Amino acid sequence: MDGRVQLPVNEFLRKRFGTKNVDTITTAGPNRILAEQAHEQVIQSLLQRIDISIGAHQSSGLAIVGHHDCAGNPVNKEEQIKHIREAIRFLKTQYPNIEIIGLWVDENWQVEEVEYHET
Numbered sequence: 481m482d483g484r485v486q487l488p489v490n491e492f493l494r495k496r497f498g499t500k501n502v503d504t505i506t507t508a509g510p511n512r513i514l515a516e517q518a519h520e521q522v523i524q525s526l527l528q529r530i531d532i533s534i535g536a537h538q539s540s541g542l543a544i545v546g547h548h549d550c551a552g553n554p555v556n557k558e559e560q561i562k563h564i565r566e567a568i569r570f571l572k573t574q575y576p577n578i579e580i581i582g583l584w585v586d587e588n589w590q591v592e593e594v595e596y597h598e599t
Contacts, residue, residue: 481506485547485585492583492591497541503533508552511544511582515566527574534578542578544568546594547585557584564594 490502505526507513513522533539544567546553546560553560564582571580582594 481508481552482547482550484589485545488585488589488591489543489545489583493541493543496543496581496593497579499540501537503537503539505529505533509550510552511546511560511563511567512553512555513567514544514570515563517570530571530575534575540579542571542575542580543583544571544580545583545585548587557586560584561594565596568596 486504490504493502494500507522507526510526513519514526517523530542544564546557546564548557550560553563555563561582561584564584568580568582582596584592584594586592
């Protein structure tokens, strides 16, 4: 949701997925929301928008993003990375045929891919 994150993330994703356009689905603290799965209405809203992105826009990948100084998930980097990995795990149950990655945006607005391994 944070506008400071949008440009660097979109640039990263255009290169990473080799695409011209990036759909952006935002909410405050999405990594935590998807990791904890405690807010069913918000999750359903996110999933409906992802369905549109995949179905109508033929998106070939998804990224779950956490960032420094996040007001929606005000925890340290390590905890946010944990949330990103849990969110990926959840999204893979919903979208098994789409590449799903995690991204961390640091205090300098540099984007790095979060390492994720299936368990």
